[in-house]
Structures are given as C-alpha cells and as structure tokens.
Amino acid sequence: MDVIWGVSTNEIAWGGPIAFYLFLAGIAGGAFLTASLTDLFSKNQYPKVIRSGVLIAIVTIIIGLGLLVVDLGRPLSFWKLLLHVNMGSVMSIGVFIVSGFTALAVVYGYLIWLGGSAQKRDLQTFRKPVAGLGILFSIGTATYTGFLLSAVTTNDFWYTPFLGITSVPFLPILFLVSATSTGLAATLIGAWNSGDLTAYKKVDMVLIILELVLISILYLSVHPIFFSGSMAVLFWLGVVGLGLIIPLLISFYGITNHKNVVLPVCTMVVIGGLSLRYFVVYTGQLF
Amino acid sequence: MAKKYTMIINLAKCIGCQACTVACKFENNVPEGQYRTKTPATELKGTYPNVSLFFIKEACQMCQKAPCVSVCPTKASYYNEDGVVLVDVDKCVGCMYCMAACPYNARFLNKETGVVDKCTFCYESKVSKGEKPACVSTCVGSALMFGDLNDPLSEASQFLTKHKGEVRKPELGTSPRVYYIYEGVVR
Numbered sequence: 193m194d195v196i197w198g199v200s201t202n203e204i205a206w207g208g209p210i211a212f213y214l215f216l217a218g219i220a221g222g223a224f225l226t227a228s229l230t231d232l233f234s235k236n237q238y239p240k241v242i243r244s245g246v247l248i249a250i251v252t253i254i255i256g257l258g259l260l261v262v263d264l265g266r267p268l269s270f271w272k273l274l275l276h277v278n279m280g281s282v283m284s285i286g287v288f289i290v291s292g293f294t295a296l297a298v299v300y301g302y303l304i305w306l307g308g309s310a311q312k313r314d315l316q317t318f319r320k321p322v323a324g325l326g327i328l329f330s331i332g333t334a335t336y337t338g339f340l341l342s343a344v345t346t347n348d349f350w351y352t353p354f355l356g357i358t359s360v361p362f363l364p365i366l367f368l369v370s371a372t373s374t375g376l377a378a379t380l381i382g383a384w385n386s387g388d389l390t391a392y393k394k395v396d397m398v399l400i401i402l403e404l405v406l407i408s409i410l411y412l413s414v415h416p417i418f419f420s421g422s423m424a425v426l427f428w429l430g431v432v433g434l435g436l437i438i439p440l441l442i443s444f445y446g447i448t449n450h451k452n453v454v455l456p457v458c459t460m461v462v463i464g465g466l467s468l469r470y471f472v473v474y475t476g477q478l479f
Numbered sequence: 480m481a482k483k484y485t486m487i488i489n490l491a492k493c494i495g496c497q498a499c500t501v502a503c504k505f506e507n508n509v510p511e512g513q514y515r516t517k518t519p520a521t522e523l524k525g526t527y528p529n530v531s532l533f534f535i536k537e538a539c540q541m542c543q544k545a546p547c548v549s550v551c552p553t554k555a556s557y558y559n560e561d562g563v564v565l566v567d568v569d570k571c572v573g574c575m576y577c578m579a580a581c582p583y584n585a586r587f588l589n590k591e592t593g594v595v596d597k598c599t600f601c602y603e604s605k606v607s608k609g610e611k612p613a614c615v616s617t618c619v620g621s622a623l624m625f626g627d628l629n630d631p632l633s634e635a636s637q638f639l640t641k642h643k644g645e646v647r648k649p650e651l652g653t654s655p656r657v658y659y660i661y662e663g664v665v666r
Contacts, residue, residue, distance in 0.1 A: 195517050196497065196534075203587075205578035265573015265593035272572050276553035283576050284552035295621040346546045346651050477579065 204477050209263040211473040214337040215374070215411040215466045216256030217290065218367060221334035222375015224249040226392075227304075228323035229329070230413045242393070244382030246301045248375070249330070253294050253448065274435065280344040286336040286467055293329040300326050307366045334371035338364030341476065349418050349476035355409065362413065363472065366406050372463030377458035393443055393454070415479075423475045431471055435464015482561040483628040484600055485635050485656045486615070487644060488536050492622035495520060495534035499614035499623065503538075506601060506613035508590045515539075515598045516614055524665055533664040536614075536623070538598035539564060540647060540655035542593040547577035547586065556595075562656065563602050563660030568594045583650055600625070628656075 227245025230238050238246045274291075278284045303319045341350040342361030354360040376396055380389060411419065419427050439460040446453035495518060503509065503516045516538035523532050545564050548556045555570035556577050571594040578586045578595065589596035601612040606625075610616070615623040626635025644658030 195500065195514065196519055203578075203584055205575045265571070265575070265588045265595070269572045272553050272570060273574075276555070276570050278552055278554045281550050281552045281576075283550065287552065343550060344546065344580045346580055346653070434626065457620065 204474065206465050206473055206477065209259050211469040212342075212359075212466070213256045213258060213263075214367070214473065215469040216252040216259070217333055217337050218252035218371030218464070218465060218469070219375050219378050220249045220256065220297070221293070221330040222371040222373065223325055223379045224293070224300075224330040224375070225254065225334075225372055226325050226376045226379045228300070231304075231323050232320060237387065238383070238389075240383040240386035241379060241389075242304060244266070245375070245379040246297065246304050248378050248382055249297045250294075250301045252378075253290070253297060253333075256328050257290065257294065282336070282339045285382050286340060289329060289332040289336050293326070293333045296322060296326040296329050305470075310314055331368065334368045335364040336376075337371070338362075338367035341472065344476075347476050349414055349479070350472070352410065352414050362406075362410060366403070366410065369403050369406060369421070370465050370468055373403060374462050377461035377465075381458045381462070384452075384458075389454060390447070393447060396457070396461070397440060397447075400443075404432075404436050404440070407436070417479045418475045421478075423471060423478065426467055426471045427475075430467025431464055434460050435467055439464070480629060482630075483656070484541070484561055484563055485626060485628050485639075485658060486541070486600065486607065486612070486634055487624040487626075487658045487660065489534050489622045489624065489642075489660045489662075490535060491660070492620040493518065493534045493536065494620050494622075495657065496567055496619055498617045498619055499511065499536060501615040502617035503598075506604065507599075509596070510589060513587050513590065513596070513637050515596065522575075525607055531665040535659070537583070537585070538614075538657070540583050540653070540657045541600065542653035544652060544654045546580040546582065546651075546653060550576045550580045551574065557658065559602065563600050563606075564597075566595050569628075570597050582651055582653065 223245040227242045227249065230245070231242050261267050264270060273287045275286070298320045303315060303322060338359065340365040344350050350363060352362045354362045354365055373396065376392065376399065380392055439457040442453050443457045445451070446457065500517045501583060504514070507515055509515055516536060518534045518536045520534050521532050523530055525531055540563070541564050543562060545556070547565060548558060548564060552574060553570045553572060555567045557565060557567060559565050572595050573588055573595060575588060575595065578588070586595050586597045588594070600606055605612055607658060611625045615625040624635055624638055626633035628636050639658065642660050642662060644660060646655040646658060
C-alpha cells in the first residue's frame with residue numbers, strides 16, 4: 193500500500209492460525225465433554241465413543257497449542273505467559289484454563305487407554321473425579337475461545353452482546369454450542385462403526401438446531417456489512433449451508449430411513465465449525 | 480509532579496511532506512515497510528473543480544483507557560508514570576492481542592525483533608531528556624505541538640484553551656491524549 197495516497201485498509205492482526213486454533217480448542221472441549229459425559233452416565237454401552245473422544249481431545253488441543261506458540265512473534269518466549277499474569281486479561285486467564293484442560297485430558301486419556309489393566313485397577317478410582325473436573329475445564333476452554341474475542345470491546349462484531357444484554361457477550365455462547373457440536377461430530381467420526389449411535393445423532397441434531405437459532409440471532413444483531421463481500425460466501429455456504437442446514441437435512445433423512453449417515457453428516461459439521469471460526473475472526477477485523 | 484503529555488495535530492497546517500514519517504524512522508530504527516507514524520491523505524471530497532483533501536497524522540493515540548493495555552496477557556503494554564503507553568519488550572511475547580484490540584491500527588509486529596512496536600512519544604530518547612518527539616521537532620509547517628497538560632502555562636495547554644481539540648473515535652471511550660484540530664479543513 194502507498195503510505196500517503198493509498199486507501200487505508202483494516203489490518204488483520206489475527207489470521208488463519210488463530211481461527212484454526214479456536215476451532216481445534218472447540219473440538220477438544222466438545223470431544224472431551226462427549227467422552228466424559230458418556231463415561232459418567234452410560235459407561236459400558238459406548239466404550240469406543242469414550243476412547244475416540246478423549247484421543248481427539250488430546251490430539252486437537254496439543255496441535256492447537258503448538259499452533260498458538262508458533263504464531264507468536266517470539267515463539268520461544270511463550271513461557272512468559274505463565275510467569276507474567278494479568279488477571280484483567282482474558283488471554284492470561286485462558287492460558288491457565290487451557291493448560292489445566294490439557295493436563296486433565298492427558299491424565300484422563302491415560303486412565304482410559306492405558307490404565308485399565310489389572311495391576312492398575314487402583315488408578316480407576318481417579319477416573320470419575322478426573323472426568324468431572326475435566327468437564328468444568330472443557331466448558332471453560334470452549335467458552336474461553338469466545339471470551340477471547342468478545343473481550344475486545346473496540347470490535348463491533350466480536351463485542352456483540354446476546355440479545356442486547358451488554359453484560360452477556362454473544363460469542364462465548366455461540367462457540368460453546370459450536371464446540372460441543374463439532375467435538376461430538378469429530379468423536380462420532382472416530383467411532384462411526386461402533387453400533388447404534390442414535391442417541392448421539394439426536395443430540396447432534398438438537399445442537400445443530402440450537403446453533404441455527406443462535407446464528408439467526410447473530411445475523412439480526414449486527415450490521416449487514418459483516419456478512420458482505422468474500423465473507424458472504426464463507427458465511428452462507430460454509431457456516432449455514434454446509435455446516436448446519438445440509439447436515440441437519442441428511443441426519444433427518446438418516447434417522448427416518450434408518451441409514452447410517454454419520455460420516456457425511458459429521459464431516460460437514462466439522463467443516464462448518466471451521467468455517468464459523470474463520471468467518472468470525474476475519475469479518476470482525478475486516479470491517 | 481506527574482506529567483500529562485499530549486500531542487496536538489493542527490491539520491490545517493499539515494502539508495503532507497512526511498518529514499515526521501521519515502524523522503520517526505530514523506529516530507527509532509523502524510524496519511523497512513513499517514511505520515510508528517505516517518500521514519496519509521484523506522479521501523478526496525467534493526466534485527471538480529471544488530475538491531479538497533487534507534493529511535492526517537496517524538500513530539498511537541496514547542489512550543488513558545487503552546484497550547491494548549487491558550487485554551495484554553503479560554502486562555507488557557503499560558502506562559508509565561507520565562501516562563504514556565509503552566511496550567516492555569522483555570515481557571512481550573508477540574501474541575498480537577493488543578493489535579487486534581487497538582481501534583487506531585497504531586501497533587505492528589516489528590519484523591526484526593518479533594515484538595509489538597508503536598509510537599512512544601520518543602519517551603526514552605527525547606522526552607525524558609526534556610526534548611520534543613522527533614516528529615514534532617522536525618515538522619516544517621509547525622502543525623505538531625507537544626507539551627504537558629498538567630502545566631497550565633505550556634504551549635499545549637494554552638493552545639487547547641483557544642482551539643477545539645478533538646480525539647479520534649471518541650465513542651469508544653478510550654480517552655486518547657492526541658488531539659486533532661480540524662479548524663480550516665473540510666471534513
């Protein structure tokens with residue numbers, strides 16, 4: 193850009209890596225929720241779902257954190273985030289929530305995958321407490337990804353309040369629902385051939401409908417410019433079409449006709465979640 | 480007594496020569512292609528032959544309720560004792576949260592150091608020694624003024640009693656310490 197005569201454009205401070213991280217942290221939180229809630233409430237029925245969920249949670253959160261560190265201006269100084277704390281900064285608080293979540297996910301994964309042998313039976317007494325505490329941290333991680341953006345009060349899009357209530361930001365709610373939906377979808381992809389998953393499919397449909405409602409509220413709450421230009425394609429095709437409406441229709445068809453449509457539906461939901469993060473991160477900075 | 484440093488930009492006097500842009504780069508060793516301050520032209524207004532534009536100096540607005548300071552996870556962005564917003568390069572990890580939060584696009588990631596960079600009012604090298612920032616002392620049209628608002632006799636205080644100083648994006652409540660005088664320009 194010409195420094196003097198060029199048209200000034202809004203610079204993108206946070207780009208692709210951040211959007212992808214927010215997506216991965218959401219998947220991790222949602223997959224952990226799926227696994228731990230299954231473990232707590234119907235342990236023996238869906239062992240594959242539990243194993244799939246916890247493995248996906250560990251892998252996605254570690255890749256996500258790696259991406260964050262690499263994206264820093266000074267990657268090797270990431271440890272300063274643990275040393276210098278600013279309790280007024282959402283990111284500083286988030287560092288501890290996500291670190292706690294990662295540690296709990298790894299411990300829980302160990303208990304699920306490796307701790308089941310006979311001589312380690314004692315360890316299993318820790319499994320349910322770890323799952324319970326992990327649920328709190330996974331909800332924390334999923335909502336944190338929204339709070340990170342909504343805390344930027346100077347950003348008209350990210351700071352959008354829920355139904356006009358200024359103390360309730362919109363993005364944490366939307367990202368929690370999307371995280372649960374995409375995390376559940378990713379978990380089901382990993383356990384797609386493990387028998388009857390009807391209960392999960394129904395939960396998934398409820399989550400998709402809930403997200404459609406939230407997206408509609410968002411659409412009506414903010415200025416139309418945020419849905420224009422290249423962002424219009426990403427929003428209507430990626431977020432709404434591929435991510436919500438098409439999978440909802442296919443899963444409805446699958447349930448009424450008793451067909452296994454887990455793979456296509458869940459893949460689309462995951463791509464929709466990724467589109468949503470890219471859309472929110474970029475459109476908030478472009479306009 | 481603590482100072483209340485301010486910069487006043489008298490837009491009608493700016494001829495867009497970019498002496499401030501260049502002086503800043505020399506003073507602060509800002510990498511090629513990056514700027515702590517620059518003075519772009521506004522969009523052309525009116526229809527030929529009655530057209531007009533003016534130049535508007537852009538840099539850190541030294542907010543007293545700075546979004547960059549409140550979001551910074553390591554307290555690398557801070558207010559010093561004289562209310563100047565600065566970046567502690569030893570604490571900054573380059574997460575760019577402040578850049579996402581700054582509504583004035585005043586910050587950038589220095590491509591040589593990997594940390595966030597911005598205007599400092601030349602605090603270390605000039606102002607703390609009683610001098611004026613490099614852009615102010617070099618300004619050929621005397622469009623820039625720098626001073627202490629806690630001193631009622633300073634040039635800046637005196638000027639603001641007679642002229643209407645406006646801040647950019649006041650609706651955001653960031654309380655900037657850089658004032659713009661629009662008298663004599665067509666907005």
